[in-house]
Amino acid sequence: MIQDAFGLIFTGEDNPLMHDLTLSRAVAAVPYGGRYRVIDFILSDFVNSGIFTVGLITQKNYHSLMDHLGTGKEWDLNRKRGGLFLLPPFSTKDNTGVYRGDIDAYHSVMQFVRHSNQKYLVLSGSHTLFNTTFEQIVKQHKETGADITIMYNEDPEFNPEEQNRDLRLLFDEDGRRVRELEWNPRYPRSNYRSCEIIIIDKALFEDLVEESYSRGGLDFVRDILLTHVHELNIMGWRYDGYVARIDSVNTYFKHNMELLKKKDAYDIYNMKHPIYTKVKDEIPAKYGEHADVHNVVMADGCNIDGTVENSILFRGVKVERGAVVKNAIIMQGSTIRSGAKLDHVILDKGVTVTEGRTLNGYEGIPLVFRKNLTI
């Protein structure tokens, strides 16, 4: 358990490649894996590491995030000592209430950073999911005396069309010290991608952010890490578990579907480090007389009397008799009426597919239907 570190999560990232999935919510609030939101994995990683002081910077569309997190009690973060600190933007004499970048945001919440008692800061983004603890990376950070330690994994997949906050690490011969960094490279020279977790001494963080802010710096990776890569002792910490990067609708679809295919993907649910989320008090999923369900991840509160294959069903989904759902992600409270046929689709929350409709996406091009639509 880590006692001398606290966390700071930046959820202000914009991502146009998420299309309608982020129409009314931050990426951090996007539902994932049948009963979670993206943020649940990040927060649980902190809590399972023993880090109980966590600041969460929100930018826009943070209503659904606040609603989801509440006082943080589901994550055991409703603490007197520490706890969850929601840090929405507010206007001050030098800030208009909208962050122009993460440096701007970090500058605005420096009060929170200064007030925390811990020496080390764990910075996190909000579109990279994994299930681990930060004990090893913090231990390595202390032992090597690095200024900054970046968690990374090996990810050979590269799609230039869908590049999003892609930070790549190139190492010295010893394989640990970072020699060079690439930010959204056109032709990447490394398969080692940052997992958006950075360990840094709190004092150094404050110096770097304030210095960069005073020169008009906006982006922590570009204006601090890339600028100072040769002066700072930046180390990498390699993670070999499953990592899901929610960069686009496609990667979102892919990483959900991998839960059904790949053993290592299912490890993201690893009960050794449970993933906490807001509880809904639904009854268990109910299978009817005509249910025909194969290779499906399904949450409580579902009511199934039709055919469902290779799909992820969130809480309270209803599939009527005679409906067929294949290769789909169906979010909370959606209803598929009798005779409807779905293949390669993503239904956001509360969508109703009326009787007899056929909705077909294709491999690599899932169809997305936005929240509360009736089709």
Added chain:
Amino acid sequence: MKKKIVCMLLAGGQGSRLGVLTSSMAKPAVPFGGKFRIIDFPLSNCVNSEIDTVGVLTQYRPLALNAYLGTGQHWDLDRSNGGVFVLPPYMTEHDGRWYSGTANAIWQNRSFVDQYNPDYVLILSGDHIYKMNYTKMLRFHIEHEAAATIAVLRVPWEEAHRFGIMNTDEDGKIVSFEEKPKEPKSNNASMGIYIFNWKELRSYMERDDADPSSENDFGKNIIPAMLNAGEKMVAYPFEGYWKDVGTIQSLWEANMDMLGDPPVLQLDDPSWRIYTRNPVMPPHYVGTEATVVNSLVSEGCVALGEVEHSVLFCGASLYENTVVRDSVIFPNAVVGEGSVVHKAIIGENAVIGENVRIGDPLKEGEVIDNRLTGDIALIGNDVNIPAGTVIPAGAVVTQQTLAQFVNGGTNA
């Protein structure tokens, strides 16, 4: 701070008729309906009826119940003023004793009730499955200006002899009370749900406590005493699902009542949710070769075989080529590859090895009437059944009795 009404929940019982399922916990903590515990029902009814102060009376393994209830946050009962409290028996400088009866349990905790200075107390027992709005019952109690109101349910005449029967006049006033009468005069069965005016109940309990011949029981002593004294006591008629789950048979039936379309017991009502300590588990997974019909499946389950007309609790795992029918699989139980489970209750954390057969369907004309379970096979909590074992219908398997069944019973 004054409360209008305080609830006292009698959760004392070891539930001996539930036998091996209560070996380490009180009956109210027995799992029910895929993700609940029995005590979730009275607690959720209280919260949904806006009763926010609940004393839970227990003298059997209070730790398990205490750990389960915690701060009460899962039922929204973590209140600054009120909330849920586990009340085991305790010592004072003068004396201290076990709860000698239901009324004595309340009497020993009168100071708990007194601190809220309530007008009314609601007395519940912790082993019934039902949804009920106690506020409506309280309104009925107040409108009738009664000293006590007892909720009653019309039961089939042929079953009336198993219940406490309230004989009422045409206005609903109780004229007499008979515990399990051989020849019932009415089929109004007491549901074990009482509302009393606290002041009056307190004085009757005080007199009852002073009587050494009393069993200090609501049904046997307090209610007859109040009737004899001519207190106005009324029967509150309840309509809807209600089941005493004090036996293996009725526990199994009540679980099955959640299946079917529409089910006899419907719990997916957003305006009357049943709250519980939700396990932190991923969604359930149904395998490529699996078939699941007419069943309830909870989070954390992995189902790779065939499941029909069954209730799977959180974290239950059924491996390849398993067949589970008409059964209740409790939390975190495992059914190994190739095993067949028929009409059984599999206890928490029990592990069924490979190719085990449990509860083979009865042959024609065969009758099994185990005193405890009828023809339901019961595997106790934490029991490991070795591969290849055959467990007949109606058998009760615990760590102690397991040897009788292993190797075809040759060890017996």
